[in-house]
Amino acid sequence: MAFATKYRIAFYDVWKLYWEVLVQEDGFADTLMDLKGTGSPLTIEYLSDSDEFNEPIRPSKAVINIQCETDFLLTDLYSDQDFKYKVIVNQGATLKWQGFVTTSEYSEPYDCVPFPVTVTAIDGLNYLKDILCLGN
Numbered sequence: 001m002a003f004a005t006k007y008r009i010a011f012y013d014v015w016k017l018y019w020e021v022l023v024q025e026d027g028f029a030d031t032l033m034d035l036k037g038t039g040s041p042l043t044i045e046y047l048s049d050s051d052e053f054n055e056p057i058r059p060s061k062a063v064i065n066i067q068c069e070t071d072f073l074l075t076d077l078y079s080d081q082d083f084k085y086k087v088i089v090n091q092g093a094t095l096k097w098q099g100f101v102t103t104s105e106y107s108e109p110y111d112c113v114p115f116p117v118t119v120t121a122i123d124g125l126n127y128l129k130d131i132l133c134l135g136n
Contacts (some may be wrong), residue, residue, distance in 0.1 A: 003086050004028040007074075009037045009066060017091055021064055023077070023101065023119075024086040038065040038116045042089065044097055059125040062087060062097055068117045072108070077101050077119060087121040099123040 003024040010020045021042055041064065048058040064087070068074065077085055082103060089097040099121040108117045 002026070005032055006030070006085075007033050007035050009035045009041055009064065011037050011041050020090045021062075022088040022090070024088065026084060026086075036067045036069075038067050041065055044089070057125050057128070060097070060099075060123050061102075062089060062099060062121045062123075064119040064121065066117045066119060067114050068108070069114050071113065074108075074117055074119065078103050083124075087119075097123070 003026050005022045006025045006028045007023040008020060010018070012018055019042060021037075043063045043065075044060055045063065046058050046060045048055060066074065078101075080103065083100045084103075085101040087097075087099050087101060088095065101119060101121050109115050
């Protein structure tokens with residue numbers, strides 16, 4: 001099957017640059033839902049202990065803050081299947097970041113609507129060490 005966009009968050013940053021966060025599901029075949037980001041809709045954090053510029057692997061995560069208008073709107077993102085939802089971050093027409101939603105980190109307050117929901121995605125670079133390398 002192929003990944004198709006299920007959710008889209010579009011916003012402009014303080015420099016008036018257009019950003020788009022796409023959440024895609026494997027085998028999704030329904031209509032796209034546009035979501036509204038909160039005051040800080042996207043943060044990309046680099047998880048490396050080092051500040052070296054030429055470090056070969058710098059894992060990262062994206063924290064996406066969404067304003068939900070209904071209760072439990074995004075609970076389908078937290079399934080028990082890893083790598084089911086892909087996240088693509090574009091700045092204009094340029095791909096800036098790509099990863100997968102982490103199923104273990106879910107944050108939704110029990111409050112009146114609208115309220116913020118936090119979705120966390122990782123780039124998966126830490127999983128590369130678990131791949132069996134064949135050959136020399």
